[in-house]
Amino acid sequence: MLMNLFKFKGGVKPPTNKTQSLTLPIAQAPLPSRLIVPLHQSIGGMPQPVVQAGDKVLKGQLIGEADGWISSAVHAPTSGTVLEVAMHVQPHPSGLDAMCVVIEPDGKDEWITRETLDYKALKPEEVRERLQQAGVVGLGGAVFPTHGKLTASKTVEMEEMVINGAECEPFITCDDLLMRERAEEVVRGIGIFRDLLQPKKVLIGIEDNKPEAAAAMRAAVDALGESFLVVPVPTLYPAGGAKQLIRVLTGKEVPASKRSTDLGVQCFNVATAYTAWRAIAHGEPVVSRLVTLTGNVGEPRNYEVLIGTPMDELLALAGPKPDTDGIVMGGPMMGFMVPNGSAPVVKATNCLIAHSTKLFPPKAPEMPCIRCGSCAEACPHELQPFEMYWFSRAKNFGKTQEYHIFDCIECGCCSFVCPSRIPLVQYFRFAKSEIWAREREKKAADTAKTRFEFKQLREEREKAEKAEKLAKAAAAQAAKKAAEAAAAAAVSAESAGTEQAASVASTEAPTQTVAVDAEKEAKKAAIAAAMARAKAQREAVQPKNTEALTAAQQHAIDDIESRRSVLAPESQDAAAPGSEKAE
């Protein structure tokens, strides 16, 4: 059982404040007056609503269909009536609204027919499909669709699977209680992941300030005869960050530029494993989760809460004190103030902290950076936050990228230790969003350019096609006329026997020899037609030398004409189309 643990550099030790919410077991939150279920609750495509206002739904019924491979289905958390499918405020720092399905519970909490399955009888892709259909996503807070992480790399062998029970953020205890009270189902869920990924080792990391949870998990592992290792890890924020936990348990460091599977590791949260088990073995999609209610409240406690429960209604269960002035979703290190108390609990909601200025005093005014380097010492990714701050502030975003700003996991350690009280993480988020915005702009500009170039290309092609079509038509016409002329010539040659006429006809309309190379002739005729048109065009714009003639010239021409008509009176008709052509 002895295992060599690794350390990650940096990290901080904020007061944990976990005991408050650990005194009571998990309780079931009562049905709220209505449920506001956002359709977009995971990373990836926005699920499409499959219900509309007035529909009756059952608990667990699909209300939003996964849109694409990285997307996850959404379900009705209880039975009732769909009031509307409309925009509603989200628990998101932006404060923006998003599309939600609003359900009025009928109070019966009536399930759909639940299909219990033995996942071992299913093909891996069927298991993944079911997890996607059941809306199983990473419940540690990142809400990445779980099925998307359950395919092993083809090139790198899966060495370790890390199960995250660290829960390093202060105040939060929902994973702790889940492991204490429902360890067996968590372990069974881990079993599903293990069977899909086939790792050599399964390591369950739990911070050493949760000995009860570790003991419960160990007992469950033993009871189920699994070979998973339950490993207590030192309590140090952010040990529960996936990359930090992977580092501590395996010694592997996953940079931003790589996926953990490239290093043969994959990481799942304990609560995710639990919901995966419920989904597969009990046919229960993710319609509820454990939420810690704590902070400035009379009775901090963990509740099993239906997704979509309005936060203020939920927080009322814990008895917020009168000076509560807001709700923080998540922990105090990475959480955020929800823009509005009516925002619903979502799959990412692990904790609600009633905020008060007594609990979290307002920050001292921001002072200039004195380059003390505390932030660099605290950074678990060994970045130089003060340099990134400097360049973010100067809007020199290229430089921030040279200092690896995208490796920042926004854990807040730097802000926590900064003596100048600089909100460093805010600066980094700003820089990142600016860089993204510029990338988007560039992409848009590139797309526009491509589109314009394509349009030009298409116009040119159309022009060419048109010209070709016209030429073909003219050629066909010409060929037809030539054929007629040839026929006429042949007739006239026969009747008159004039050598001259025949030769004129044969040079100018060589279709006489007929059919064999009709195509060739048609082409030739086309060329001739084109030349004729060109000449006509030229003449249309150029003055003819037969215009504005003097009397003497006119006389001379008439003279010639008269002689011509005398010389070849018969050939006039035959030569007419030919001479027309030749002009």
Next chain:
Amino acid sequence: MMFAPAPYLLKDVSVSKVMTQVCLALLPGIAAYVWLIGPAILIQLLLASLTALLAEGLMLRLQGKPLGLFLADGSAIVTAWLIALAFPPLAPWWLIVTGTAFAIVVAKQLYGGLGQNPFNPAMIAFAVCIVAFPALMSQWPPAGLDASFIEQCKVIFGFSPRLDALSGATPLDAMKTGLKLAEGTSSVSHLMANSEIYGQLAGRGWEWVATGYLIGGLWMWHRKLISWHVPTAFIGAILAISGALWVYDPSQFASPIFHLLSGGSMLGAFFIATDPVSGCTTPRGKLIFAAGAGLLAYIIRVFGGYPDGVAFAVLLLNLCAPVIDLLTQPAIFGMKDKS
């Protein structure tokens, strides 16, 4: 409505707390100073502090920055104290006022104030004054000075012109000129035995003041106000070069202990080269910065034209700090193997 961003929990730290602790760490050295050289230093500390606050206040007002916030950050006081401890204690009052005002106005505020100065302001004050007033800046009283507080005050404020009777060259300066003047005939041990300005290890009294700074510095390291890099590299560099030359010729080169406990070595190692604003910030950069400063300080004080080299050494390395930092960026999480 604007929401305060995470993290909501914050460590109980602030710039003024950092600066206050630096001042506290100076107290053992100051106590030894007062005990051995006399209370005149307290006058100088007071003068420097008042000048610094006044100059800072004036500059902040001119820039329209919040007075209370920045005056309370304590950075001006730290600069003032370092200037007072670097200047001769019996120098006339206007010297320290000039030096401090220059440090705050030019070296600090004209560059943008707290956190923006490329040079250590206290060392700028020292460098400016030693160039402008070399005689006044190198007159130091010996330990056990039997002049009363009143008498010392009179000297400082110009009512008593008996400066020469009260002070002389610093132990470092006396050593250098002693060895130079009597080239080949005099030795370190001879000089130390025959002059009352020397004690057991270094300058009489000064060795204990330096020890006081050492104690304060170790406390700062214990409190994680400074990392081990700068003091270790600074002291290590002085030890290395002085040790090598001392082994080479102990009669012409003073011992490493003498150099560590003389002049600004200890003050420099723990309080001056550790200034984060003007120094290096990367771990390797700090080592290079401090080692360079220690080496230069020794070279200037032994071979150069000034009695002590810490100020110039630190300023010269301040110049190099940005490029050292740039070249010593540590590898980040997940990017250590350069394969």
